[in-house]
Amino acid sequence: MSRKAKFDHTGSSFDDFLEAEGIREEAGAAAIKAVIAADLQRVMLERNISKSALARKLATSRAHVDRLLDPRYTPVSLETISRAATFMGKRLHFSLRDASDNVTQPAKHKTVVVRVARRKVAV
Secondary structure, rough: OOOOOOOOOOOOOHHHHHHHOHHHHHHHHHHHHHHHHHHHHHHHHHHHOOOOHHHHHOOOHHHHHHHHHHOOOOOOOHHHHHHHHHHOOOOEEEOOOOOOOOOOOOOOOEEOOOOOOOOOOOO
């Protein structure tokens, strides 16, 4: 059984800890997916929309909606997330940063809005 080397995390940031453990990207993706899933679930409850009805509105299967609502399932396509955002009355927004940028600081670069949806979604 192999063990990771001990790392003194005293005084370091949470990002430093995740980086040292080798899970920073994984944790970031999981956090983003959890927020999207929670927002989508909230909108579904507010509008009294079932998973089956959402699947019809997003032109996808019920099983795919289950995966979209599962905060632990991160491999969801940008197109699906974009359609879900449109359903929620939002738009998808991505920005790329230099790897050395501190995530907690405002970006010092141009922001690019990505529109991925090819189909209109009934809201």
